[in-house]
Amino acid sequence: MNKRLLWVILIVIxxxxxxxxIDFMGPPTASLKRGQSKIGYTYHQSESDILFNNIELNGxxxxxxxxxxxxxKTTRNYFTYNYGVETDRMEIYGFLxxxxxxxxxxxxxxxxxxxxxxxxxxxGIKITTNIYDNADWGILAQASWLxxxxxxxxxxxxxxxxxxxxxxxxxxxxxxxxxxxxxxYGGIVGYWLKGEFEEKxxxxxxxxxxxxxxxQDSAVGGYIGTQIDLFKNVVIAAEFASTGDSSGxxxxxxxxx
Numbered sequence: 001m002n003k004r005l006l007w008v009i010l011i012v013i014x015x016x017x018x019x020x021x022i023d024f025m026g027p028p029t030a031s032l033k034r035g036q037s038k039i040g041y042t043y044h045q046s047e048s049d050i051l052f053n054n055i056e057l058n059g060x061x062x063x064x065x066x067x068x069x070x071x072x073k074t075t076r077n078y079f080t081y082n083y084g085v086e087t088d089r090m091e092i093y094g095f096l097x098x099x100x101x102x103x104x105x106x107x108x109x110x111x112x113x114x115x116x117x118x119x120x121x122x123x124g125i126k127i128t129t130n131i132y133d134n135a136d137w138g139i140l141a142q143a144s145w146l147x148x149x150x151x152x153x154x155x156x157x158x159x160x161x162x163x164x165x166x167x168x169x170x171x172x173x174x175x176x177x178x179x180x181x182x183x184x185y186g187g188i189v190g191y192w193l194k195g196e197f198e199e200k201x202x203x204x205x206x207x208x209x210x211x212x213x214x215x216q217d218s219a220v221g222g223y224i225g226t227q228i229d230l231f232k233n234v235v236i237a238a239e240f241a242s243t244g245d246s247s248g249x250x251x252x253x254x255x256x257x
Contacts (some may be wrong), residue, residue, distance in 0.1 A: 003146070022046055022241045023167060024250035027185040027227060029128040029138030029175040030091035030234075032084030032256065038235070040254025042078040042095065048246040052197065055212035062210070069214075074146075075100045076120060080254065089131075094123035099146040101163060120146035122167075138171040157203020165195030165214060171223065186224035191243045193219075219243035233257060 013040045024044045032038060052067040078097035085092060099120035124142025148163040172189015195214035201207060224238025233256045 022048075022189070022191050022221075022223075022243060022246045022248040022253060023080075023122065023142070023144050023169060024239065024248070025124075025140060025142060025169060025171055025189075025223065025241070026126075026225070026237055026239070026252060027138075028126060028171045028173045028187050029136045029176040029185070030084060030089055030126045031175075031227075032082060032091050033088045034084050036078075036084040036256060038082040038254045038256045040080045040082075040213055040235075040252050042076070042080055042097075042250055042252040044076040044078070044248060044250030046074045046076075046246060046248030048072050048074070048193070050193065050195075050214050052212050052214055055210070058208055058211050059133070063202065072101060076146075076250075078120070080252065082254070083220045089128040091126040092123070093126070093142075095144070096121045099148065101146075101148040118146065118148045120144065124169075135174045135176045137172075137174050139170070141168075141170045143168045148248065157201065160200045160202075162198045163195065164213075168192045175227075181229035184224070185226045185227065186222065186239075189221050189223050189241055189243060191219040191221065191246060193246075219246060221246075 023046070024042050050069050050072055051067050053065070055062045055067065076097060076099045079096045080093060082091055082093040084090070088115040097120055099118060100116075117157040122142060122144030124140055126138060126140040128136050130137040134196045144167045146165055146167075150161045152159045152161075168191070170190040171187050175183050175184065175185040177183055193215060196211070197214055198209070198211040200209050221241065221243030223239055223241030226235055227235060227237040230236050230253075234253070235256060236251070236253045238249075238251045241247065
């Protein structure tokens, strides 16, 4: 078997075990020369515990205080575009695709929520701060936005739910050059999430509206990944990240030109 393909299989198996909303980042350093581009595809899964507060029922404080929603699962599929700028040490990128939000647990009960594949997008910047023979160091910052909707019918009516969230991630660390075609990267991650949740209930007995804010503030964790030059100008990367309340695993395949 081709050694590079074997590495890919081992990486996916190793990082994917028990890996479950922190988004895909890639190396914290710029990897493109000035004027060079990279297009690709990212598949990512994540799981988060999120705080639900400022809860109102029909515009009035519901008196529930702060509630934790556990185990919200998100699957994302993105098309990505990266571009190298400024003396080969800066890279900007964007991603566009869909996110599917499912399940979760509230007060020990499973939430029946299935958002389907709804619009998601984002972008970021990477800067290489230090260059050494065997490792480069850098920082990245990125933001992503997703929206999800779900509608469920029951005997006497229906429930319409809507979820919006903005995620901000900042990471710093090294990209270690194991061989010419094989790199390991990772570092410290800061993660913030802000969002809103709204649920409208309508039926024979009338209607009600439940809404509130979603957040996960000042979460700090780490991430680790690997990147392989699989073929000429074809790169694959896989990574796992965790902040304690959120964890995520993703794979990106891209073509440089």
